[in-house]
Amino acid sequence: MDAEKKFALITRNLQEIIGEEELKGIVAERNLKVYWGTATTGRPHVGYLVPAMKIADFLDAGCEVTILLADLHAYLDNMKAPWELLEKRTEYYEHIIRELLKSVGVDITKLRFVRGTQMQLSREYTLDVYRLSSIVGVHDARKAGAEVVKQVENPKLGGLLYPLLQSLDEEYLGVDAQFGGVDQRKIFVLAGEVLPRIGYKKRIHLMNPMMPGLSGGKMSSSEPESKIDLLDSEEEIKKKFAKAYCPPAQVEENGVLAFARMVMFPLFERKGRKFVIERPEKFGGNVEVSSYEELEKIYASGKLHPMDLKAAVAKELAVLLTPVREHFNSEKMKRLIEEAYPEN
Secondary structure (H helix, E strand, O other), X not given: OOHHHHHHHHHOOOOEXXXXXXXXXXXXXOOOEEEEEEEOOOOOEHHHHXXXXXXXXXXXXXXXXXXXXXXXXXXXXXXXXXXXXXXXXXXXXXXXHHHHHHHOOOOHHHEEEEEHHXXXXXXXXXXXXXXXXXXXXXXXXXXXXXXXXXXXXXXXXXXXXXXXXXXHHHHHOOOOEEEEEHHHHHHHHHHHHHHHHHOOOOOEEEEEOOOEOOOOOEOOOOOHHHOOXXXXXXXXXXXXXXXXXXXXXXXXXXXXXXXXXXHHHHHHHHHOOOEEEOOOHHHOOOEEEOOHHHHHHHXXXXXXXXXXXXXXXXXXXXXXXXXXXXXXXXXXXXXXXHHHOOOO
């Protein structure tokens, strides 16, 4: 694959890139080294399919991909993951992310999984945290984490350290680029500003758009009505989609259409198939759609009823997540869920 095609794969469907010229330079010479990190807090939801599809693109482009299971970050963010549950939650995250990536066709043998505590507790890393602490002010640290770290009137020091650690992860994972949602942008900007001040190079930052929640707004693990858990049953998935905000003929701020655009159509493209929306003959019969643009045009025209769209997307998602649910049907995995999330 030539450099132009690699660049196109790496950057497609991204919302923003910081360091585009640097990215082009690296891709022209060798494979990009990139990492995606996730704090091991609440149970992952279907919004995780968005980075999963992008990770598939990275691997197709020959990138060396690292997945950081950010266990220490999960604790620092107002103890979203209590210390006594941290190990089990991280284990759960590793299992479910592996299965999710396999479900979208990713060869997980090509991935490197790293737990934050494997590197963030070393002497060298700790000293670098102190070095950054001496040059980053409270205002800048709080501003950087504003869209990621839980905001409270009297912030804990852990939340202020969060963006500093995320910045250092780029150096200690040995990558060229960090990938994340656009909500991470302020942390990415901080990293680009402060790493050179302690002798490390500025990295490239690749940002995905955020997945809207089914009820509007951002999809979040802390808002059950806004999201679908990766282990929800087929019936639960159908019920949640049936309640989703999906106004007739409205394209903007439509969570169901956004899900189709960001997850389903990239998946259909990988599998070389069309999106089939089943309808009774009396309502026009089945509709076969080849691209998201075609779907949006049909929906905006009012020729496709919201319930037909919801049912079709729900059906596809239920099939996609079947192997993930099956993996967690064993007694060992059920016990892991109970130990990681006893409150559920």
